[in-house]
Amino acid sequence: MKTMILFGTILFSLSISYSSLAQTTISSADFIPLIGNWSGTLTYLNYSDGTPFSMPVELRIVQTEETNKFTFYFSFPDEPQANSEETVSISDGGTMINSEPIISKQRLEGGNLEIVTESKGTDDELPATIRRTYIIGADVFVTRKDVQFVGQDEWLNRNEFNFKKDSQEK
Numbered sequence: 001m002k003t004m005i006l007f008g009t010i011l012f013s014l015s016i017s018y019s020s021l022a023q024t025t026i027s028s029a030d031f032i033p034l035i036g037n038w039s040g041t042l043t044y045l046n047y048s049d050g051t052p053f054s055m056p057v058e059l060r061i062v063q064t065e066e067t068n069k070f071t072f073y074f075s076f077p078d079e080p081q082a083n084s085e086e087t088v089s090i091s092d093g094g095t096m097i098n099s100e101p102i103i104s105k106q107r108l109e110g111g112n113l114e115i116v117t118e119s120k121g122t123d124d125e126l127p128a129t130i131r132r133t134y135i136i137g138a139d140v141f142v143t144r145k146d147v148q149f150v151g152q153d154e155w156l157n158r159n160e161f162n163f164k165k166d167s168q169e170k
Contacts, residue, residue, distance in 0.1 A: 024102045025094035026115055028068050033138055034061045035070075040141075040163035042076075045156065047124055055079065059141075059163055068092070100132060112137035123147040123158065131155065139165040 038059040046053055058075040068090040076082040089098055096102060100117035108114050115134045122128060127150045135142040141163040146155045 023095045024105045026090060026097070026102060026105055027094050028063070028070075028090055030105075030113060030115065030136065031070050031088070031090070032063070033136055034141055035063055036061060037166040037168075038141055038163035039166055040161060042159060042161050044159035057161065057163075059161075097132070097134075100130075108135070110137070112140060123149070126150070141165075 038061070040057055040059070041054050042057045043052055043054040045051070056077055058077065060073040060075075062071050062073075063069070064071055064087070070088045072086045072088060074082075074084045074086070090096075091099070094102075097115070097117050100119040102115060103118045104114070104116045106114050113134075113136045115136070117132045119130055120127070121130045123130065129148045129150075131146045131148070133142070133144040133146070142161065144160040145158040147158050148155045
């Protein structure tokens, strides 16, 4: 009997240890709802005076031939010189987005998926922790960049894209 209790205790301890080592993962399937055309706004914090600024933005997302990569084509109607494209890569194993470790993945009320990454880097030439939050739904897409400077407790929202799926895409 003592052997069974000891064995049960060891097994329980091992399962707790293993679950704490398990990493949060995603797959390209999590990004499939993003494929298509989106309209929305970019709101960012002006580095010089700290005031928020918003502008309209259009977004087209396509999955590349490498199925773990998606190309984001940003178009800014009021500032066409800011138009750009970005490839978003999901790592083999699904533990990172663009080399940034995924720290959480959860379904929000209403069914949207929230994915959060965190990495060390710099912002405004200062060392910081950079947190990116992705909210993915059938007709909503939000991506947000928050920054916590070394030695600071508070997080600063640097920018946020808020999109709605174009009606012909639904």
